[in-house]
Amino acid sequence: MPDKVQIKVTVNGVEHHNEVEPRLLLVHYLRETLGLTGTHVGCDTSQCGACTVHLDGQAVKSCTMFAVQADGCNLTTIEGLGSAGNLHPVQEGFWEMHGLQCGFCTPGMIMAAVDLLNKNPQPSEAEIRHALEGNLCRCTGYHNIVRAVQYAADKMAGKIGAAADD
């Protein structure tokens, strides 16, 4: 097995070329090689969802795959979703509906919720809970997270105007 493998990935619209060890997990590549520390590591064993990113438009747990498996792919991390002055509707929903406390789970929750809304723009409460069941939160009790996703769905459907703080 070679010591290092050349990969090319596009992350948040920026192309990166790096030599990585074949055993390097994608989450560690994002955090340590690219410095994108918004993607968190909560367990390293596929349980918590804190490491969720989008790979070619699909939510994946980035601790469950190697960086070399992302070669040639397009990735989006929480850093690529919105900015402080221009929040994604899901980010706005978490802000408006108090969908976080410590915030550790939040990037993964948001990436999973965006994936849900991309596939199902008007999910029921049960569908939201089902879609997020791979993401653990030890603080909120989940109710406000569900409300945040419902807010985002309504915002994306044009049922809610601009945020009060805009």
Ligand code: FES
């Ligand atoms: S760090 Fe990937 S699922 Fe927990």
Ligand code: FES
């Ligand atoms: S807000 Fe603390 S783990 Fe979810």
